[in-house]
Amino acid sequence: MSLLSLLDVDFSIGGPLLLEHVSLTVEAGERIALIGRNGAGKSTLMRLVAGELKPDDGEVRVAGGVRIARLEQEVPAGASGSVFDVVAEGLGELGTWLADFHRISHAAEFDAEAMTAVQARLDAAGGWDADRRVAETLERLGLDGEAVFARLSGGMKRRVLLARALVSAPDVLLLDEPTNHLDIEAIDWLEGFLKGWQGSLVFITHDRRFLRALATRIVEIDRGRLTSWPGDWANYQRRREERLNAEAQENARFDKLLAQEEVWIRQGIKARRTRDEGRVRRLEAMRVERRARREQTGNVRMDLAQGEASGKKVVEAKEVTLGFGERILVRDFTAKIMRGDRIGLIGPNGSGKTTLLKGLLGDLAPLAGEIVQGSNLQIAYFDQYRATLREDWNALDNVSEGREFVEVGGRRKHVLGYLQDFLFTPERARAPITRLSGGERNRLLLAKLFAQPSNLLVMDEPTNDLDVETLELLEELLGEYPGTLLLVSHDRDFLDNVVTSTLVMEGGGRVGEYVGGYSDWLRQRPAADPGPPAATRAEPAAPPAAAPAPAARKLSYKDARELEALPARIEALEARMAELTAQMNEPAFYQRDGAAIAAHSAEVAALQADLDAAYARWEALERPA
Structure with a gap:
């Protein structure tokens, strides 16, 4: 049964149409992965489906009684109060009354008059069923309704916002990059939860393993048009390549014919008068068609500025303990990192990955033990928070830093031309950095990083906000990088495709060392080990409904x-x-x-x-x- 349809929809934000003659139908029980290049219009399409935007032309048709909820990409700045309050917001005005009832009933001083008023509103609106629905949703997602939302980790806030979307019992759930800023355990939990959810799902993700696990259909936005594919990622890639090749051949045939016709028309007025006037009209139509053609967005072209070779031994840690005072995050860690190693760091948010990185790089002194760095290190650092980008500079200034040329891949390039390799037009390169999207900022940070000569590359969550094509190119580049790589990532496929060994934060300050990537670690870890233990910022698995609550720990x-x-x-x-x-x-x-x-x-x-x-x-x- 069709739940909603987009019928010949056009939408623009100035300039060419972002979405052109778009038609899409969402059926009951479908899980649709929406893919496309950064800026192709994926989030815009979601907002059209959610009714937050109106099309310039065409129609968005929703079947009677169908409820739609959207989990946005970023945590809303205005979300506050208890977890119960935030989740209840998903019920609209009724949720506001429930939140009032909840606050009054838990207040230190009971306000009988206010309680009577809110109870009357809830009785009239049948609000007690909604109250039970909030409680069931909190239990289902393993959330404490009394917790203060502002004090939760980023990943746990995302889970609360998912609960807010689910509490309205939507028929269609829209998820925009739901895995961003989640650790691997949280991503696994979300993947399992959504597999068991009975509604229809439309989601945007750069996580290919997440996509393969969930999608029953892949819908691609390319140059304003939609194409639909079965939910088989490998088949999609193969068929898409075939389609692009066929399109390139047809365009080449068309362009050759157009060139021939242009030669004919330039033969002069006399020749045109003696020939078929229909041919002139066909040429005019061909010119119009050629001008209207939308070329495929080019791929990012990446090269790394290579530094001199480092010493054979890059970093050696001997019985190292890192932390703050008596609070230990890394204990008795011993490892030797050699030139050319590609090491991934795995663990829940807050488990100490950043602390370990800073210790290895010499930015944090160990509480015990010794860290010795090798000779001739040139370190380039990718910061997931983009703190190395200056907001008062444009993209050009951030990369050039006063230079006119950069040396990358053994070649000297003008900075403006180098930025075009990262899909920045001259106008975009000179625009204020505040106008750049998340994906553009990540591409800019990569451009800045790769223009810096290095032999030790440190990357902290480089995959957020990048489209799949750029991700795959980044994988290829890192595979060819002759230096040493330290990589923190929650993208399981990215880890598998890039690293040759992993350091896993195993809790209690323990750091385990394993050969291979994420999947290799899964096979090597002890059988009783369910995965990296949940730190406070990680999301615990939702408890079974019938499981008894664990006994509270007795603290001194x-x-x-x-x-x-x-x-x-x-x-x-x-x-x-x-x-x-x-x-x-x-x-x-x-x-x-x-x-x-x-x-x-x-x-x-x-x-x-x-x-x-x-x-x-x-x-x-x-x-x-």
Whole structure:
């Protein structure tokens, strides 16, 4: 049964149509993966389906009684209150009354008059069924309704927003990059949950394994048009290549014929008068058709600026302990990283991956043990928070830093031409960086990184917001990189395709070392090991409905007070981190002397270590006995 249809829809945001004569039908029980290049219009199409945008032409038709809910890509800035409050918002005004009832009933001082008023509204609207639905949704997703939303990790906030979307019992659920900023355990949980969900699903993702596991159909947006494919990723890639080849051949045939006709028309007025006037009209039509053709967006062309060879030994760690005071994130870690190694770091958010990286790079001194770096290291760092991009500079300035040319791949390139390799038009390269999308910012950060000579490449979540084609090109480039690679990623396919060994945060400060990528680690880990243990920022698996609640852990008075104070401490640390990051983005920051900039960077590193330690301690205190 068709739940909704787009009928010959056009939509533009100035300039050429972003979506042109688009038609799409969503059937009951379908799971549709929406794919396409960055900027192709995927999120726009979702917003049209959700009714948040109106088409310029055509019609979006929704069957009677069909409910649609959308999980947006970013956490809304205005979301606040308890988890119960945020989830209840999915019910509209009725949810607001439920949230009021919930707050009044849990308040320290009972307000009888307010309670009577809100109960009357709920009685009249049949709100108690909705209250039960909120409670069931919270239980189903393993959420604590009393928790403060603002104090949750990014991944847990995404789970709460999923609950808010689900509480309205939608027939169609729209998910925009649901795996962004989730760790591997959380992605596995979400994948399993959605497989068991009975409604229809339309989702955008760059995670190919997530796509292969869920999609029953693949819908591609390319140059404003939609094409539909069965949910088989390998078949889609093969058939798409065949289609593009056929299109290229047809365009070449057309262009050759057009060139011949242009030669004929240039033979002169006399020749045209003595020939078929219909041919002139056909030529005019061909010119119109050629002007209307929309060329396929080019692929990113990536080259790395190679540094000198490093020493054979890049980094050696001997019995290293890292953390903050008595809060240990890495304990007794010993490893030797050699030139050419490609190492992936796996673990839940907050488990200490960043702390381990900073220790290996010399940005964080160990509490015990020794870290020795090899000779002649040239380090290039990809920061998932894009803190290395200056907001007061445009894309061109961020890469050039005053230079006119860059050396990449053994060739000297003009900076503007180099940026065109990363799909930045001259106009886009000179536009304020604040106007760039998430995908464009990631491409810009890659351009900046690859223009920097290096022999040790450190990449922290480089795949967020990149389209699949760019991801695959990045994989190829990293495969050919002659230096050493340290990679933090939650993209399972990316890890499998790039790294040759993995370091896994196994909890309690333990770091396990395994040969191969993510899938290899799955085969090698101990049979009883269910995966990387959940740190506070990771999402625990949703408990079975019939499972008894675990017994509360009995804490000492001192530990109980510490646990009570930790959320406020974490909030203060994160606020200070945001403040320091904002200062780094101010134009005046880089006008300071070198010592002040170094001190600022040292404070950021120490603050990150404090945050990791605080999250680890919170997880340890909250873990059931």
